[in-house]
Amino acid sequence: MVSENEVKHIGELADIGIDGEELVAFTHQFNVILEYFDILDRVSGEPAVASDLINVMRDDIVEPSLPRDAVLRNAGGQEDGFIKAPRVM
């Protein structure tokens, strides 16, 4: 069983933000779904070993970057070509 506190912690890990009634409902649904996932405990065998499609690589060749206006067009905010973001300090 997963507790509301654990679900809240997961919400913080995912930067989803969850509380109040939603937390109660989520916790209930979580437990129903996780109980269903328990069927995986019965699985036995080996994970896949890649045998084909390995070493997929490209040559070290420079290709054009996007024009800067295309980079900034979708950004929430910009300043001197930089993209504005929340503070971290």
Next chain:
Amino acid sequence: MAEDQVIIGLEVHCQLDTKSKLFCGCSTDYRDDGANTHVCPVCLGLPGAMPVLNRRAIEYAMRVAKALNCGVREEAEFSRKNYFYPDLDKAYQITQYDKPLAEGGYLEIESDEGGERKILLTRIHVEEDPGRLVHMGNNERGKYSLVDYNRAGIPLIEIVSEPDMRSPKEARKFLNKLRATLEYLSVFDSEKEGSLRVDANISIRGSERVEVKNITSYKGVEKALTFEIARQKNLIRRGQRVVRETRHFLEAQGSTQASRSKEQEHDYRYFPEPDLRPLHVRSWVDDIILPELPDARRERFIAQYGCSLNHARTLTGELKLANFFEEVVACDPRGLSMLASTWIADTLLGELNYRGMSLDLVDPESVTKLAGLLRNKTITDKSGVEVLRVMLDLRMQGEPAQAPSAIVARLNLGMTKGETGAIASAITEAINENPKALEDYRSGKAGALNFLVGQVMKKTRGRADPVELNRMLAEVLQERGV
């Protein structure tokens, strides 16, 4: 005492010197350009974009793995390291987790006690650099960040050492040796700003381990470690406990500070990157032909040029310097090598360091010529230093270069060969002005003779041929019945 034993492990991140980024074709040559001019859907983390691995980055990392004696894994894999931070375009970093490219290995450094010491390595893996953040605003409510994703996706190699180092000095040596090795392998350019970053794990035996992040310079490593060790020892001395934590190095203050990071950053939820395929590249190791590495070159310098161990260490400790030395002595290795190794390893490096000047600004040919003047005794060592200083100052000031011989002529620094009269009168003057020295010499004080030689040198502006001077001074002293 064992209780004070320092244990240091390093995680060194170096930018691999490829032309394009690790997972896209954007150029890595971004340092002189405006923010966000070297980005594409892939390195900007635009929805739907997919990474494609740069083969050269893997080749470079393999070279490093072979040079550092690591074992390459049969199957290596990329994983996602999930965390939120504004400089991280996809909110995960593509890195290697449980299947790194290479494991084990070692790097030999000169130990504090002299001799060589093996520092064991844990692993080497390849990952992408995040973007760069600029912190804006000053008061708490006005603060925000600006992001430049030009750096996002630059290939990094992370070299993780075992906790094998015992002092900040050893850590510095490890780092210098590592840098030299990567440069010899032509995979890394240490002169590019921010091309190296170090995280250090430090503990005092028996206490908790502290991770210090954000060390971005070679000098910073020694500073950060010295500070952190003193901090931990003080805590222990005062009977307090060292807390297991992550701290950040503050370069300007030379101190470390506890990070206020949230709990969540420690649960990275690694899982294999589904958009990249596994690597089976162990067999590439056999095809890699390593160039001569610092240790081999050091031994060759000793054998071939007769360099002292210390000079050979210094000269081979940087690729550029080693190449410079060999260029200087190329035309006459036998005649010039002993002279040049001292002059480059001691004098030139000292003068460059004093001026904060790069070796790039020095023309090896001019040093060859200077060494020639010294060798055929056109000038004395003392005059040689003066010529070198003039050469460097001219270069620093952007003046046209002058040949060493021209500087000698202009400043009249030629040795006083045959000018016995001038030397003789300088000797007479020196003895007359310093009767005490003569007295001391008579009573057998060893320093007195050197003092008199120095006085004569001063009077001849260092141009007196030391051999001639010594001979003549001995004669005069004998004449005076000493």
Next chain:
Amino acid sequence: MGYHEIRFEPDDRYNAFLTTCTRASHGDGRLAGVAVAVKDNISTQGIETTCASKILKGYVPPYDAHAVGLLKQAGAAIVGKTNMDEFGMGTTTENSAFGPTLNPSDTGRVPGGSSGGSAAAIAAGMVPLALGTDTGGSIRCPAAFCGIVGLKPTYGRVSRYGLIAYANSLEQIGPMGKTVSDVSSLMQVIAGYDRRDSTSRERPYAHTPSKEIKGLRIGIPEEYFGPGVDPGVTRVVRAAIGRLEELGATTKSCAIPSMDYALAAYYVTCTCEASSNLARFDGVRYGPAAETKKSWHDAYQDVRRAGFGLEVRRRIMLGTFALSSGYYGKYYAKAQVARENVKKDFAKIFSGVDVIAGPTMPTIAFRLGEKSDPLPMYLSDILTVPANLAGIPAISVPCGRSEGMPVGLQIMGRPFEDERVIDVAYAYEQAVN
């Protein structure tokens, strides 16, 4: 290349489109002037691409998905972006931030999902062709519910470059159309190697459907006709398989033991991948702007709480939980072993048969709002997810009606035998029409 334009002003009474291009330009080529709709999780340069999510409202990609580039090269006219479950997370197209799409056969019912907009647009005759994406049945389910044809290609056969990832290791872009020939011709255009997708294969598709299936061996997995499958659907599908037998095919019963846990393996895998894929939506580089005066976690939480719908947040949370410290071995690692077992089960069956046939969905289209609890909704994907776990091709072709609603016949084939599943579907379609 010539430059032409078509006008596209559909009567979109089913809310199939999120964006329409009233004047759609096109060039010459195999699909010259053909109106093609594109699911809204596939990037289209200069055309808003939202994944039916508020968090991408206003996002205009600066580049085309590989498949879209190929469509344009073939002369197709991209006439609009179709509605879907937000980020592909759903089986009904009700989980769209911009309202549900309705089923043209019965507007009280869902069109299926998550490519419900593409399916409805075709079923209603608004476009002949559309691109969908299929992570766990998202092409085949709406194809079945709306009575059209949809192919989930072999994994790696169509480039995913530009497809806004939900679950990278499972999903494929695929063709949807009114007929098998339409689907085949669209597949010809979009299949092939793309160096920008490292999982892409050098397997172009140049096939013209053939209705010759004499001697074809069809496996009938007992799990596809089990207790969870609606009797009406079973009856229609069995009859369709009977038709294939009349055309010269033979059938053989088989079993997929790993079906017991295939659905759990699917949901663990897709939620884990989704939790990581959808982390980048933070309001910095695109989408509704984050408040920059706040600390980053607070600002991101605000954006993500407001921008993601309930089901998306639920799946992000599930995946985050399954990958969190201490649970990786129990969930993700186990799901990968399960997945390998599914592949092995299929390989074993395919050593004795050429294709596998069964219903696409266990029921007919749900009524709007009928599936409100997550787990029962997840369970309805049971017959489609095995093909995604194994990476094999699977097609849904209309095979009759139950309670007046369309039923889909699903044909699954060996890896890279998309041609064969097309042929079987074509043979059936030709026989009944």
